[in-house]
Amino acid sequence: MSKIKIAIQKSGRLNEDSVQILKDCGISIDNGKDQLKADTRNFPMEVMFLRNGDIPQYLRDGVVDIAIIGENVLIEKGTDLLIQERLNFSKCKVSLAVPKEFEYNSIKDLDGKRIATSYPNTVNEYLKKKGITAELHQISGSVEIAPNIGLADAICDIVSSGSTLFKNNLKEVEVMLTSEAVLAVSPKISEENKEILEKLQFRIKSVLKARASKYVLLNAPNDKIENIVKILPGMRSPTVLPLAEKGWSSIHTVVEKNKFWDILDELKEEGAEGILVCPIEKMVL
Numbered sequence: 482m483s484k485i486k487i488a489i490q491k492s493g494r495l496n497e498d499s500v501q502i503l504k505d506c507g508i509s510i511d512n513g514k515d516q517l518k519a520d521t522r523n524f525p526m527e528v529m530f531l532r533n534g535d536i537p538q539y540l541r542d543g544v545v546d547i548a549i550i551g552e553n554v555l556i557e558k559g560t561d562l563l564i565q566e567r568l569n570f571s572k573c574k575v576s577l578a579v580p581k582e583f584e585y586n587s588i589k590d591l592d593g594k595r596i597a598t599s600y601p602n603t604v605n606e607y608l609k610k611k612g613i614t615a616e617l618h619q620i621s622g623s624v625e626i627a628p629n630i631g632l633a634d635a636i637c638d639i640v641s642s643g644s645t646l647f648k649n650n651l652k653e654v655e656v657m658l659t660s661e662a663v664l665a666v667s668p669k670i671s672e673e674n675k676e677i678l679e680k681l682q683f684r685i686k687s688v689l690k691a692r693a694s695k696y697v698l699l700n701a702p703n704d705k706i707e708n709i710v711k712i713l714p715g716m717r718s719p720t721v722l723p724l725a726e727k728g729w730s731s732i733h734t735v736v737e738k739n740k741f742w743d744i745l746d747e748l749k750e751e752g753a754e755g756i757l758v759c760p761i762e763k764m765v766l
């Protein structure tokens with residue numbers, strides 16, 4: 482039977498969450514320490530542990546069928562590759578930054594300047610659109626140090642919390658793109674492996690939906706049920722079950738995780754009591 486080959490990052494920012502999402506899909510990886518290729522249990526899949534930056538070429542060549550990769554890397558060197566699913570982790574920006582004392586008004590202030598980056602194609606594309614030319618210095622890491630050692634006037638790198646910029650006396654001046662981990666696909670994937678991909682994608686969607694939702698249970702007096710149901714944005718309509726105590730019911734529903742705190746006060750005002758919020762493991766709609 483055919484196996485789908487997936488590439489995930491060997492070590493770094495994406496590794497742990499990539500292994501976790503596969504695990505949440507019921508796929509556990511049989512690997513020993515430092516093993517670069519591993520089989521999986523319960524799913525026809527082989528896992529390759531690779532450098533994130535090398536993955537676009539492996540996808541293009543069909544060495545792997547699919548990969549979990551930072552969208553920013555695809556934008557830099559894999560615009561020809563297809564994104565199958567956005568995975569909602571490793572969210573970051575790719576931004577231009579300059580020293581704090583640089584009087585920055587617009588992108589024109591970077592005309593003719595030196596920019597250090599690990600993302601030359603992304604920067605060139607952006608500058609071209611803005612009609613600016615700059616001298617690029619390509620370095621593969623610790624980019625934020627470049628202005629402090631006289632290597633560049635500005636940098637382009639990944640920004641998440643902004644703390645690396647802050648610690649290196651830099652300020653973000655342009656957000657060129659936003660990124661998250663994505664599932665990308667090789668143009669050379671076989672029909673057989675496409676079917677396996679469909680099964681995997683179905684599982685991933687259920688995991689992502691569950692991660693974004695909470696199961697809410699609460700008790701309410703029967704005369705308040707109608708008002709409370711109006712507040713709850715459930716999957717279809719909430720489940721209402723009678724409690725042993727006369728005149729009271731238990732209401733169960735699924736709520737989007739980031740909406741729960743907004744409706745909590747309204748629920749309490751309507752007389753909801755004993756509110757429980759539980760995680761959901763999988764959600765199949």
Ligand SMILES: Nc1ncnc2c1ncn2[C@@H]1O[C@H](COP(=O)(O)OP(=O)(O)OP(=O)(O)O)[C@@H](O)[C@H]1O
Binds near residue numbers: 491534553571
């Ligand atoms: N601070 C951050 N916050 C959130 N996501 C990040 C952050 N830094 C990097 N990422 C995301 O994780 C990806 C991998 O980053 P990481 O620094 O681990 O590896 P890398 O050095 O870019 O790649 P390689 O695996 O080729 O060594 C990046 O391409 C980006 O999508």
Ligand SMILES: O=P(O)(O)OC[C@H]1O[C@H](OP(=O)(O)OP(=O)(O)O)[C@H](O)[C@@H]1O
Binds near residue numbers: 624640643644645
């Ligand atoms: O805005 P922040 O939250 O500070 O995150 C941004 C930093 O994180 C990444 O570096 P990483 O720690 O992955 O080190 P690296 O340069 O070795 O890749 C990125 O290259 C930035 O330097």
Ligand SMILES: [Mg+2]
Binds near residue numbers: 494
């Ligand atoms: Mg990094």
